[in-house]
Amino acid sequence: MSGGPVGVVFRREFAAYVRSPMGYVVATVVLLLDGLLFYAQALGPAAGERLSGMVLAGFFFNASGLTAVAAVALSVRLVAEERQTGTQLLLDTSPVHDWQIVLGKFLSSLAFLTAITVATIYMPLLILVNGKVSLGHIAVGYAGLTLLGASVLAVGLFASALTRHQLVAAALGSAITGTLFLFWPVASITSPPLSGFFAALALHGRHFAGFQAGLLHLRDMFYYVGLTCFFLYAATKVMEAKRWE
């Protein structure tokens, strides 16, 4: 991370995650639930006999949901907390651009979320030891989790920029993320062209299925990157507007 304003904001925010109990609570809950779900579907008595690739895909499916929840929890504090405590005034009256603040905060939350996600690596490695999966499948799956997490973090950051109340930001972020998730089941009960429209916009389903199966499609990558950029841009615009309020 560079020494410019983005790097300065990144380091402060990342250190705030490390110093706060909230960062550890989110990490603990995610890792615990990931582990329990993995045990249930891969190692537990009800796991049955399945191909290693299917077990790995199941792991990424479960992890994607938990990653999304963790992303909302980690991102909603980013701006709302500063407004609540009054520290936003330091940033607002400093010679730093809003996009630099947004990017620094986003990257710090992405780094922390990625650290949590990477800490689950022992589970795919257990499959690798006892079964047969490709390293490429594991890498693509984690790329998918990171991209999905980045999109939800951007949504949460946008929600956080809208309000000074973290609970309101959490509700907003969850509502937007939930709606984007729901587009996939909605696509399955609607007819073309609506079904295609909803499927293309759905946060999960079509776009994550490839990553889950170890298939890297540019279309899916563009979707997540585009969604992330859109909400980061929206968050920047909200910050710009509120900076002078």
Next chain:
Amino acid sequence: MVRLDGVTKYYGSKRALGPVSFEIAEGNTVGFLGLNGVGKTTLLRILACGLRPSSGTVRIDGLDVFDDAHEVRKRVGYLPETPPVYDDMTVGDYLAFAGRIKGLSRSEVARRVPEVEEQTRVREVHGIPARQLSQGYRQRVGVAQAIIHDPDLLVLDEPTHDLDPVQIVEMREMIRGLKDSHTILISSHILPEISQTCDRLLILNDGEIVASGTEAELSGKLLASRDLAITVRKETDDKPEDAERVVRATAGVSEVRREDHGDAVTFHVTGETDVRASVCRALVEAGHDVIALNRAEGELERVFVGLVSEGGA
């Protein structure tokens, strides 16, 4: 250094400020005085590039605060009423962060942090998390972050807010120490707090500046016709009656109240004009020993109350 022309701020249809116009020269220390809610914070936030005026122009060093906000922010240090301190950071880390976010390089931060810690007397809490600081230290750390980038203009919103009397004196001394190197704007609703620190006062009422000048000028405007207390020695029993007659007979005196105590008597006089000299002269010429002449206690507060209640002198 600072120039405002016809600046107003509306929140919806409610006018919070203005129209306000004034200029502040470089090196001045100016106090904004007014009751709570009269627009002081609004005005200072505009000057700190944290609030857009509804109309009018604000220039700092010739730069428009809205069009050239980025450049203006490099020149302004701002302490809001609640210091913007991150509770999870140590004082040293926080000041380093503030320095970096305000554009200082790593080497400049390494040099400036110990300097401002000395200047604001927070060196001893360098490694302490901000959440453990007393209110006095928080305010000082707030001032430290405002001066970390050595700004030309320092904007301090109620710097003595929530401080105890000892801390207020310390803060006052600290601000005096900053006067040589910064143009300073301070707000307060307590007149003595800023009258002792500032070269000039601007009194705000209902969003408008109702008076400006030095403390002496403002006092002179309002107090020329106000109360004074004059004490004469009581040498014989009939002396006080004679002195009272002399005081009452002095031109411009409208009201006299007598207070006897021991070997002296004090007359509380209200005049239509400045009657200090004439009352004193009349008493001396009548053979009375004048041993004290004071304006009534609480005169500073009365200036303030007078201005905000009368809409200006």
